[in-house]
Amino acid sequence: MSEAQASQDASSRRVVKHSVIIAGHRTSVSLEDAFWRALKDIAAQEDVSLAALIARVDAGRGEANLSSALRVFVLERIQQRRLID
Numbered sequence: 001m002s003e004a005q006a007s008q009d010a011s012s013r014r015v016v017k018h019s020v021i022i023a024g025h026r027t028s029v030s031l032e033d034a035f036w037r038a039l040k041d042i043a044a045q046e047d048v049s050l051a052a053l054i055a056r057v058d059a060g061r062g063e064a065n066l067s068s069a070l071r072v073f074v075l076e077r078i079q080q081r082r083l084i085d
Contacts, residue, residue: 022055029054029067038074 017030031039043053054070061069 020051020054022051022058027066029070031067031070035071035074038078039070042074042077 014033015030016033016036017028018036019026019028021027039053040050043050046053048056054066057069057073058066064072
């Protein structure tokens with residue numbers, strides 16, 4: 001693995017905290033940078049804001065932790081794409 005690839009891999013694993021407003025309440029969500037990038041891509045594909053996408057996942061997460069629910073959402077979306085392709 002090259003030094004550039006190792007640096008990019010480390011950057012993707014870095015946990016980043018973002019503040020979002022969900023149902024009128026501000027909350028913080030900590031996710032690895034790779035998941036934030038994936039969520040932003042999905043939001044752009046669906047032509048919705050990142051906050052709207054997170055709110056949608058939040059509304060359907062039940063008792064799950066929001067960060068975990070977002071990771072599972074991204075994973076399931078990637079798996080769906082692989083089945084379609």
